[in-house]
Every structure is written in structure tokens, then in C-alpha cells.
Amino acid sequence: MADISPYIPALNGEELIQDLCGAIAEKLRTDCNLRPIDGYAGGYKATVKIHIEAFGLDQATVDYDVNVDESGPSGDEDNPVDLENPDTLIDTELEIPLEENLSEVRDRSNQVAGDFERKPELEMTEEGPVDPGQPQKRKYTRRLKALAAAQGGATGPLDE
Numbered sequence: 001m002a003d004i005s006p007y008i009p010a011l012n013g014e015e016l017i018q019d020l021c022g023a024i025a026e027k028l029r030t031d032c033n034l035r036p037i038d039g040y041a042g043g044y045k046a047t048v049k050i051h052i053e054a055f056g057l058d059q060a061t062v063d064y065d066v067n068v069d070e071s072g073p074s075g076d077e078d079n080p081v082d083l084e085n086p087d088t089l090i091d092t093e094l095e096i097p098l099e100e101n102l103s104e105v106r107d108r109s110n111q112v113a114g115d116f117e118r119k120p121e122l123e124m125t126e127e128g129p130v131d132p133g134q135p136q137k138r139k140y141t142r143r144l145k146a147l148a149a150a151q152g153g154a155t156g157p158l159d160e
Helices: 013-029 102-108 142-150
Strands: 045-055 059-069 123-125 128-130
Touching: 013 045, 013 102
Parallel strands: none
Antiparallel strands: 045 059, 123 128
């Protein structure tokens, strides 16, 4: 008897982003300095290094350094914020191991597999629905031709 297993579509880029952002948020929420009740009037700054290896028919590698600086003096003149010495310093690393079970990736990031073939959305115009993937006919009016002719445009100067 043949093994009949359900087809699981490949992960797309947006699904990778959602899963990665969820893993980062989960990791940061385990730090007791980033609770909703904690306040940092001087803002924050961070450096995030991202290295992603995506596997399919070929391998794609993504490397980014993201620097965020949302620090600045607080609005309270009586209690200025020391921007040289932070109140809290969090250094952590997050390693996401290769997960070959694509359904597990979608489950942990609360995603649903999309259609195998992505269909473009139809754009509605006065003449009816228009498929954005199809080239559109150009329409030229007599007024535009006359204007181009008067200005020495594509049809040449107006002969009298």
C-alpha cells in the first residue's frame, strides 16, 4: 500500500518573519526587566544581529544588523535620565534550530498555510474587474493627440 501523506506547502517569507518575530518576543518576555509595569523614561537602544538560513530547492541566507536608538532625555526636568549608564542591560542570544516539520512552525506562530498558488487580487474599475497581472490597453483621445501636435510632440509640428 502506498504511503499517502498530506501535502504541506513550503513556508513563504512572511511566515518566516512571523515565526521569527514570535520567537524573539517570547525570548524577551522571559526577562524580568521588560514587564509591562517597568518604565524607561529615557527610551532605549538596541543592536540586533539577524542570520537566517532558509532551505528549499536552494539555500537562501539573510544577514542583517539592526540598530535602534530611541533614547533621549525624559520630559521630567527634576529627574533627568543618565543616558551614559543604562538602568538595565540585556544581552541574550536566541538560536532557532532547523524545524523540518513545517506544520509545527505554523502551529507555534499561529499561522495557517496559504494556497499553493497565490492568485492576484482583481482591481475594480468603471469597466469592471481588471487582473493586475495582465497588460492593459492604452487609450488615446483626440484631445491628447491635438495637444501633442500643437506642442510638436510625437506626431510632429502642426502643419498649416
